[in-house]
Amino acid sequence: MTITLSHEGETVVDRHRRIATRRTVLVIVLAIAALLLALADVVTGPSDLGVWQVVRGIVLPDTLSRIEHVIVWDVRLPAAAMAALVGAALSVAGVEMQTVLDNPLSSPFTLGVSSAAALGAAIAIVLNLSAPGIGANWIVPANAFVFALASVFLLQLLARAAGNATHTLILFGIALQFSFNALVALVQFYASQQSLQQVVFWMMGSLQRVGWTEAGILAAVLALLLPFTLAAARHMTLLRLGEERALSFGVDVRRLRFFALVRISLLTGTAVAFVGTIGFVGLVGPHIARLLIGEDHRLLVPASALTGALLMAVASILSKLLVPGVALPIGIVTAIAGVPVFVALILHRSRAA
């Protein structure tokens, strides 16, 4: 059936189509920018390797000496890949969290996932845990991951008992976060000098301890979950119109929220387990994407992944450049650099309102 429209109507259809095209182009531009910044991240570092030397070394590994090969392929590339992947994972988790909680100030850490992971890591470090079949370097991330997941399921149980309203979910999340933080402090209080140092360093968030395996696992988790996130994107867009309206449109809001929280916890849990707490990316990434792309989640989700990757690449570069000769833990950089961005966003919002 063809629908006849007035001249004004045709103009509107045309404008809407042009906006959609422009947004798609913007996503592609973001993808290119993220790739270039990730490359810049690989190029940056303390050892004086030239830009072309590194680029050529990535394309043709044989042109590098043995030491250069280790620097580029075993240190810088996995760290840069991990930075981009963590940014993408946290930002996608962030945009989902902001939509399901209907709260623009939420992040993947709002409901205490990072505190739970920190508790898991701290316990593993301080008690020097070991488990059959899990290598010594894997026990800390594994325990952090288990705690992160467990916290989300605990939260779901509590929320279900209280009737599933979003604000109760947030309040329970805050309560959990405070409890986990207190428990982390307790563990630290009883920790030996050496393990205390390790716990503190873990919580700062760092890319120094990752290799290809870790990056590969996070990439696999992301590749596995992203199709589901995209499949839910239409329903997520409708959820922006409010729970009741979404329900009336045929969106099973409870189911949507439950699976979104499962995805958020898997993404956040995996990222945090390997690199520790990296704040602000999951909050700011989605906001920047939203400013550029709008709220249609079919584009907002990929755009958030890209802005997250981009931000983390920048943070990673800064972490190597700020203090010559020292690579600062990236979690500190994102927190320090994130605050002004965050304030700017709030000012922008209040001006727009």
Added chain:
Amino acid sequence: MSALAIEHLTAGYRRRPVIHDVSIDGIAAGSLTALVGPNAAGKSTLLRAIAGIVPASGCVRFDGADLLREPIARRAQQLAFMPQSLPQGVGLSVLESIVAGLSVSAPEHVRSGRDARRAAVSVLESLGIVDLAMGRLDTLSGGQRQMAALAQALAREPRILLLDEPTSALDLKHQERVMGAARRLAETGCIVLVVLHDLSLAARWADRVVLLHHGRVVADAPPEEALTGDRIGVIYGVTARVERNRAGRLHIDVGGLAESELG
């Protein structure tokens, strides 16, 4: 044409029922029914229960099925519900919000994204609000939002349309527009249920008025039978007179609070 029947509906929040054993039979296709009553009478709860948003016992019969027991997606194909409020800070444009709705449950002839876009614009045209198409929902005035919400619901061409106080934030012109649109939709064979506070609007636009009080139906009849001066007086606690003016419309004249309320 199928009719809608509400049978023994009890619903509420946290085990405290707000409406008790409400039955409204034979709501005909093509009719506009107004749900009226004082504050806290259970009007909105009844509407939400029919929409399947508030848990309810009883049944809502339509087309041989109980809508309350239908899967959410199937129910959405028959029924559109327009709540009173919109969350703050929604960055979608009016057109985007309608297209998003169509992407989840659309009438059969809307098959592609292109169709959806044109169908959405054509609904905006029919409501006379094409100029709002590109406006962000959070920058619209209360009246414009209400019109946009109505467009979201109408675009899906529902067989049952539930409107929760659609005129509450609107000036006279917009009230006329919204009620006119609801009326026109009813004339195409849709069942329209509207919660209204304004009895004059109910009297003017509805074929049937269901008066609720303390969660029970106290009158269910055409406007001139349901809205009598005595009944309004008792239920709202005012002194009221209902007359028919020269144009044949019901005119509700409220004299003041009833003596029992003045204490």
